[in-house]
Amino acid sequence: MRIPARPHGRGVTADLVVCGLGPAGRALAHRGLAHGLAVTVIDPAPQRRWTATYAAWADELPDWLPPEAIAATVPRPMAWGTRAHQLDRRYVVLNTARLQTSLSLSGAQIIADHAVEVSPRRVTVASGGSLAARVIDARGLTRSPTRAEQTAYGVIVNAERGAGLDPLFMDWRADNGAQPDETPSFLYAVPLDDERMLLEETCLAGRPAVTGSRLRMRLHHRLRARGVRLTGAEPVEQVRFPLQGGHPGPHRFGAAGGFLHPATGYSVAAALAAADAVVAGQDVWTPAARIVHYLRSAGLRALLALPPADLPLFFDMFFELPAAAQHAYLSGRTDLTGTVDAMRTLFSVLPWRLRRRVGPATLGIPVPSRGRRGSAMMEQ
The missing domain is CATH 3.50.50.60 (FAD/NAD(P)-binding domain)
Structure with a gap:
């Protein structure tokens, strides 16, 4: 119209x-x-050029996006909590410059x-x-001390230097030098093309989130532990953005x-x-889409409520869910039944000590803090 x-x-x-x-x-x-x-x-x-790295599950992308906007494809990426999980779903990394150009x-x-x-x-x-x-x-979204943020610090290495690393959707293993009571972070490792790889230490969610300087130290510690040596001349990517504050409408x-x-x-x-x-003026915020958004916001509260040392175990449980349940929670905006089933199934397999924290936090009930995260992190 x-x-x-x-x-x-x-x-x-x-x-x-x-x-x-x-x-x-x-x-x-x-x-x-x-x-x-x-x-x-x-x-x-x-006219500003984008510099961030964007990625997606291949089945999320619309048909109209030209193939040249995709820089690399990982057929079955790995995820680690305390153990390895191979994800049976294609993951793609976008070519940032070509993506921007394609959106003429x-x-x-x-x-x-x-x-x-x-x-x-x-x-x-x-x-x-x-x-x-x-x-x-x-x-x-604008940043605010009241909003949880995601932060990341990454370096871009040539493919030869990163040859010993599998593409990693997330790796929570404890070899980054973080203390057990600190807000945790994971390694994200993906090819940018045939010649380069992004290695990025990421704080999934924190209020406050882990700083870039601290993530840099963790990344260097982790890479040294895995035999990846940096020269100091590698291009750097830093990320910081709010996870809260969007208003469906x-x-x-x-x-x-x-x-x-x-x-x-x-x-x-x-x-x-x-x-x-x-x-086209269609209503993309159907009642189902709004409830899914609300449930995922509750999922963020649950993540913030978990003791730092238990996050790897939490993700072990998540990545052992059926592929359909993982898909429903990670992607799409309107699958209310799938989202509810995924959250309910995950809750049922969590150890009791985690249920006692995840349940109240999901419902918006403040949960006493643990470690250095602070009670404000438990509040929405």
Whole structure:
């Protein structure tokens, strides 16, 4: 449906205005153009190049994404809690530059400015102009001490240096030098292409999360323990973003609109997959989708409530669930039955000492803290 727009003083009219040009916003604008809409995008630095590494399960990606946007495929990645688990599901790492290029904005009106007042039918920019149209806010989430965050510190090595490491979705083994009562982190190791590999120490969720400097020390400690020597000249990737704060609804998209998985931090594939439906004005926040989002937020509370030393055991239990249950919890946005079954099955196999913490935390009941994590980490 085309929604007429009134000029905002620059001669700009639009059917769709997208605020924010990260992967979610750019994908939405790109698909709007593909469907013949007049699209305006607003971002303070519309030409900036993305530097983060994005990945997804292969079955999450939409058919319209060109194959060249995929840099590497791992047919069956490994996961470690206290023992090894091979995941029977293809995992892909995206080529960041090609992904950005493939989401072409050719034909869009681009405003290099800050969106300062955003409503469903009007946006005002910092320079004072405004535009009336269908407006979607895709500016991401702001950081806050009250929000759990994911942090990571990684290095990019040549494939020969990383040859002794299997691709790892997550590896919680205790060889990174962290103390038992510290917020834990895991090793993420994936190929970026045929010649390079990303080795990244990741704090899945923390409030506060592990700092980049501490993750750097843990990564170097872990790699030394596994015989991987660094020169100090390796390119570095650092990650920090909130896991909380998204608000599901028709006028926000990407992390700002609740597309970020609260318990894993993944969001790009979900945004790519939903872009066409959002452009078409469909309600992508059905009652089932909203409940799934709520349940996954409860899953984040459960993760924050676990004693640090027990997280590897928790993930042993998760990765021993049937593949369908893992898929339902990790991917998609509307499988309410699958999500409930996955959470219920996982709870049933957890040791009793973990059930006593996971159960109340999932229900939003504050759980006394352990170790150095602090009682604030147990509150949503």
